[in-house]
Amino acid sequence: MFQKQTGNKGNRMVARTRELNPLRSARDLYGKELRRHRENAGMSLDRLSEVVNYSKTHLHGVETAERLPLPPLSSKIDAAFGTGGLFEGLWEIIRREQFPDRYRRYMELEAQASLIQVYCSQLVLGLVQTADYAHAVLRSGSPRDVAEKIDEKLAARLDRQDILKRPVPPHLWLILDEAALRRPVDGPEVMRAQLDHVLAVAQRPNIVVQVLPFASGAHPAMGGSLTILTLASGTEAAYMEGSHTGHLEEDAEAVRGFRLSYDLIKALALPPDESTAVIKTAMEDYARCASPT
Numbered sequence: 001m002f003q004k005q006t007g008n009k010g011n012r013m014v015a016r017t018r019e020l021n022p023l024r025s026a027r028d029l030y031g032k033e034l035r036r037h038r039e040n041a042g043m044s045l046d047r048l049s050e051v052v053n054y055s056k057t058h059l060h061g062v063e064t065a066e067r068l069p070l071p072p073l074s075s076k077i078d079a080a081f082g083t084g085g086l087f088e089g090l091w092e093i094i095r096r097e098q099f100p101d102r103y104r105r106y107m108e109l110e111a112q113a114s115l116i117q118v119y120c121s122q123l124v125l126g127l128v129q130t131a132d133y134a135h136a137v138l139r140s141g142s143p144r145d146v147a148e149k150i151d152e153k154l155a156a157r158l159d160r161q162d163i164l165k166r167p168v169p170p171h172l173w174l175i176l177d178e179a180a181l182r183r184p185v186d187g188p189e190v191m192r193a194q195l196d197h198v199l200a201v202a203q204r205p206n207i208v209v210q211v212l213p214f215a216s217g218a219h220p221a222m223g224g225s226l227t228i229l230t231l232a233s234g235t236e237a238a239y240m241e242g243s244h245t246g247h248l249e250e251d252a253e254a255v256r257g258f259r260l261s262y263d264l265i266k267a268l269a270l271p272p273d274e275s276t277a278v279i280k281t282a283m284e285d286y287a288r289c290a291s292p293t
Contacts, residue, residue, distance in 0.1 A: 020065060026093040031065040033090065037081045038063075052076040067148075068094065070155045095156055106229075106248050109237050111163065115230040117173040119212070119221055119265050120180050124194055127161050127172070128201045133194040134158065136186030164207075172207045175269050178214050181282040188286035195283045199276060210269035211278045219268055220261035228255075228262050 022029035038048055045063075049056045054073055061067030069077075074087040096104050110116065118125055123137060131154065138153050139145075145153070163170065176198070184191050202209040212219070224242040231237075238249045238258035249255055270278060 025065065026090055026097055027065040027068070030069055030087065030090045030094060031063045033086065034059075034069075034077065035063045037077075037083065041081060048080065051080045068152045068155065070152075071159060095159060103246060106227075106237075106239050106246070107160075109229050109231070109248075112231050113170050113229040114232045115171045115173070115228075117228040117230070117262055119175045119177070119226045119262060121177045121221065121225050122179055122183060123185070124176065124180050124198065125174055126157055127164060128174070128198055129157070129161075130190075130194050130197050131158060132190045133185055136190060140185075164201075164204075169206050173210075173266075174208065175210045175212055175265055176275075177212045178278070181211065181279060184286070184289075188289035192283050192286040192290065195279050195286070199279055202272070202276065208272055209275060209279075210266070210272060211275035212265060212269045213278065216268040219265050221265055226258060226262055226265070228259055 020028045020032045020035075022032050038045070043051075045056045045059050049059055052059075052073060053076070058067060062069045062073070069087070069091055071091070074091040077083070077087045078085055096107055116127075124133060126134065129137070134157050135150065135154050138150050138157070142150065142153070164172065181195065185194070198209060201207055221240075224240055224245075227239040227241075229237045229239070236252075236255045236259065238255045240247050240249070240258065249258060269275070
């Protein structure tokens with residue numbers, strides 16, 4: 001906390017610095033460590049702003065735990081202070097804190113998975129969403145959030161996509177319900193770009209994309225989306241998710257039941273080449289919608 005005297009008729013303006021509590025959150029710990037290293041180096045926020053090429057306002061928000069230290073800020077801070085990955089490590093913890101408690105264990109397993117098999121019932125999988133599509137999904141799902149909060153959630157979601165950019169990425173088997181293709185999220189142009197991105201991702205050797213058509217009728221996962229994670233050890237976990245709920249299952253016998261459900265959905269889905277044709281047809285329909293009449 002500090003006070004600043006003004007020269008205007010002796011009036012005193014008091015500015016308050018947010019009290020940080022490292023036991024409250026990793027974001028607080030990050031801010032406290034950033035301030036400590038900066039002050040130990042005798043560096044002002046203005047000077048640090050020049051070094052890392054981020055605004056003073058943003059850096060102050062990070063120091064007070066009011067803003068997220070989004071990539072690549074953490075690596076730049078580590079380089080500036082020679083902290084050997086300290087701030088990148090803290091960012092990983094902060095990143096997990098952005099997600100509900102029920103989802104954090106899933107993220108730990110996802111990061112270890114060598115095979116990720118997903119059935120998406122209503123929306124395109126977050127790991128392959130475009131920024132515009134993801135922003136629209138987050139905005140519709142949290143209509144009361146301010147713009148900055150939505151942007152933070154968006155950054156955290158896009159950051160998770162790095163799992164598919166690793167030198168040795170996991171294999172991804174993605175089954176999209178036709179509803180996910182046909183539900184117009186934020187208009188035809190955004191949807192067309194999103195589906196184009198799905199097709200591009202499907203060209204990677206570690207990714208398979210199938211479509212479950214409406215004509216397939218009833219199936220075992222009509223209540224929501226289903227993910228099966230397979231670790232290098234062969235251990236599997238299942239995650240069933242609805243619009244506002246999620247359940248992670250690690251019991252081997254229970255997971256076998258979810259595995260059977262996924263295999264049945266896979267059997268009902270179209271082969272990859274036919275799936276590509278269905279996605280292209282949806283793209284053409286969106287293109288017609290976007291064209292001026």
